Amino acid sequence: MKAKVSLLALLCLLAFSSEAMALGTIAGTSISNMATATYTLGAGTLTQDSNIEVLTVDELIDMTVTWQDASGVGVRPGDVDSVLTFSLSNTGNGSEKFNLSANSTLGTGDFDPTLTGIFFDTNSNGIYDSGTDNPYIAGTNDPVLSADASVILFLVNSIPSGLTDGDLGNSEISISSATGSGAAGDAFAGLGDSGTNAIIGSSGGALSLTGAYIVSSIALDLVKSYLVSDQFGGSQPVSGATISYIITATVTGVGTATDLVITDPIPSDTTYKDGTLKLDAAVLSKAADGDAGDVGITTAGAVTVTLGNVAAGSAAQTITFDVTIN
């Protein structure tokens, strides 16, 4: 029994020591080792250093791609600039250039979207802005990511007309390392950072990922705006000033949006002002009670308002609440 326990402890320790590293030692790093001996010979104590053994860390080429929307993006027939959002991360240990391509003629869904292109989040707001966000042009602005860096990529398509609710359309993004791709462990001598070897990781140096659109003639439009009023009668966002948020929810298209819940985080460094949460004219208490809203209960640090089933074309509903800048 005792032996069993210590073996288990040993296994735990081993498992811990081999856990994956979030960010590996950067390619091209030289690591030296030296041992030292001290000893006595007759009456004298002597010290002797060993040689210095040097090894150089090679470049691991690896990456992950994730589809940020996670489930089919609702579109309407004839929509333009419909966006699938992807995130590319360099999980290798060196700076790496990536080649991108897109394919919307997969023939796998109910319809094929029409590819517009791949775009960068040029203004870094996480949302595709047509005309502002720059298109990807192969060989011209291939993204170069340092180790552990990520980039958002928008795969933009237009949606054909004449589709029915529930139809699914797929679009695929493909990413490959500019250095090379292949089986895990394949090496490209001297092509890594600082002249190191480039070694292909588990991603194979190339990945493809498909995102999907789902035709839904019902859509929710959310518009959020805010007003700042400071305690001096002005509109400066100073400590003690009040920010009033206004969120307008409109359901368009045909049909009914079911179980609609709006969640909006209280911004950091602000405090919710008691008694200000309203749905249209009705005041909602911050407690999770009979009314439609609460603050920080259903969702920690956020305002949650349940709109329930909302028929398309019904009047816009407005949520308002105030916060104070700390």
Place this chain on the structure above:
Amino acid sequence: MKRIFYTITVVFLMTAMTAPVYGAGKVKVTTLAEVEREVVNDKGEKEKQRVRAAEAKIMPGDEVIFTNSFINDETEAAENVVLTNAVPEHMLYIDFSAEGKDAKIDFSVDGGKSYGTPADLKVKDEEGNLRRAKGADYTHIRWIIEKPVMPGSKGTVGFRVQLK
């Protein structure tokens, strides 16, 4: 004139006695870094072979084996032989990997100022509480060779690390 001569002699003697002996080593130490790589042998079987790390492809997460060999090149026995090795930068010591015949092995978690056995070593966690040190906390390894190293005799000690 006489006085000056004496002073110079004394200074010279002190220098000779305290200066460490580099190069003219009586106990010579050699360190070697290796990795294990799977290769296909003549019979077409896969087997693990050790390759010198300097000539191998090294990636984050790799295990590196350090071997320190020593030999007493002198005509008399070397006593109280102690080898120390700092865990190199970017590397984490792998628990239970240090080895050495007739050696008492200790570790340091404070940059080599003090040494202890794994059971005794403690470090502060994120909340400032003391916890038992793990291999990844070790900064130095020390081997105390418990027997005199006779003229011409050799020994090896070693340890393994994981590259961060």
